[in-house]
Amino acid sequence: MGIEDEVSPNALKVYKAMKDAGWASEEKMGTAERITMSIKLPKTMVMNALQELQTKGIARRKVREKAAGYYLVR
Numbered sequence: 001m002g003i004e005d006e007v008s009p010n011a012l013k014v015y016k017a018m019k020d021a022g023w024a025s026e027e028k029m030g031t032a033e034r035i036t037m038s039i040k041l042p043k044t045m046v047m048n049a050l051q052e053l054q055t056k057g058i059a060r061r062k063v064r065e066k067a068a069g070y071y072l073v074r
Helices: 009-021 032-039 043-055
Strands: 059-062 069-072
Touching (some): 009 069, 032 043
Antiparallel strands (some): 059 069
């Protein structure tokens, strides 16, 4: 069972964009704004997809001073 079966199409787009950008660790993480620019989806859809990925344990959120960072766990 792959990730395609677990998440919605928008979450899959966000996952692939994060994977392609190499955001797979806490040292290398990206913001929701950068994801939004790279996949051309509205920010609310990206935020919902990120929330879904967090709920499923696929991505993590790290609170920082200016903007939260996101990275993949699996």
